[in-house]
Amino acid sequence: xxxxxxxxxxxxxxxxxxxxxxxxxxxxxxxxxxxxxxxxxxxxxxxxxxxxxxxxxxxxxxxxxxxxxxxxxxxxxxxxxxxxxxxxxxxxxxxxxxxxxxxxxxxxxxxxxxxxxxxxxxxxxxxxxxxxxxxxxxxxxxxxxxxxxxxxxxxxxxxxxxxxxxxxxxxxxxxxxxxxxxxxxxxxxxxxxxxxxxxxxxxxxxxxxxxxxxxxxxxxxxxxxxxxxxxxxxxxxxxxxxxxxxxxxxxxxxxxxxxxxx
Numbered sequence: 299x300x301x302x303x304x305x306x307x308x309x310x311x312x313x314x315x316x317x318x319x320x321x322x323x324x325x326x327x328x329x330x331x332x333x334x335x336x337x338x339x340x341x342x343x344x345x346x347x348x349x350x351x352x353x354x355x356x357x358x359x360x361x362x363x364x365x366x367x368x369x370x371x372x373x374x375x376x377x378x379x380x381x382x383x384x385x386x387x388x389x390x391x392x393x394x395x396x397x398x399x400x401x402x403x404x405x406x407x408x409x410x411x412x413x414x415x416x417x418x419x420x421x422x423x424x425x426x427x428x429x430x431x432x433x434x435x436x437x438x439x440x441x442x443x444x445x446x447x448x449x450x451x452x453x454x455x456x457x458x459x460x461x462x463x464x465x466x467x468x469x470x471x472x473x474x475x476x477x478x479x480x481x482x483x484x485x486x487x488x489x490x491x492x493x494x495x496x497x498x499x500x501x502x503x504x505x506x507x508x509x510x511x512x513x514x515x516x517x518x519x520x521x522x523x524x525x526x527x528x529x530x531x532x533x534x535x536x537x538x539x540x541x542x543x544x545x546x547x548x549x550x551x552x553x554x555x556x557x558x559x560x
Contacts, residue, residue: 313448315478316479320478339507380428418451431481433461434462434463460480466507481531481532482530482535483534484535492505
């Protein structure tokens with residue numbers, strides 16, 4: 299017997315245990331921070347409440363490029379009905395190898411983004427389609443907007459685990475607001491060399507930011523837990539893209555994971 303989202307009976311996502319009052323409190327704190335934005339490590343300090351934007355090209359509301367059941371994610375996320383991916387437009391990195399360049403780094407589209415009720419509706423739609431989780435792709439710059447959408451989604455019956463699918467270029471403050479809300483963190487660790495991070499990501503501080511972020515993620519949710527049906531329910535799932543000719547980066551990253559995360 300399984301529930302409508304493919305999980306075991308009795309599974310409760312983290313945010314439901316936290317409660318609506320705490321969700322609303324976190325939302326208020328996060329939105330207040332948009333007035334002088336430091337949502338991600340770029341620390342642009344622009345007033346996004348007034349729809350101004352800088353590095354992430356995102357103003358007051360999150361831009362969503364697509365939302366659909368994704369059958370191309372890791373097996374423990376996609377299951378048999380797909381992972382409910384919500385691809386946010388724009389990004390706080392400038393990876394020269396980005397496969398989603400058109401939505402992450404292209405010219406800012408005319409869209410002003412979607413209000414929280416619409417984002418909540420996307421989550422609920424993915425749940426109705428039988429997805430096993432809500433998979434937030436490139437959410438580093440829209441944490442306040444994600445938090446803002448959760449209370450109305452929960453009030454209307456959202457019950458899926460949340461996957462935070464990130465480049466690991468995350469603010470520790472933003473991650474603290476997500477503590478007890480995110481069930482599965484899926485960081486993509488790219489480089490551990492400052493010079494290569496500067497060249498390929500346009501973010502020289504990426505290595506120290508990513509290390510601190512992943513350690514905080516691990517502190518919050520622990521190691522990956524997979525249920526009897528093969529679906530991830532809680533924990534950290536790290537991805538790493540092996541770059542041609544840069545195998546030593548992979549070696550350093552794996553050594554760090556083994557030494558610091560176990």
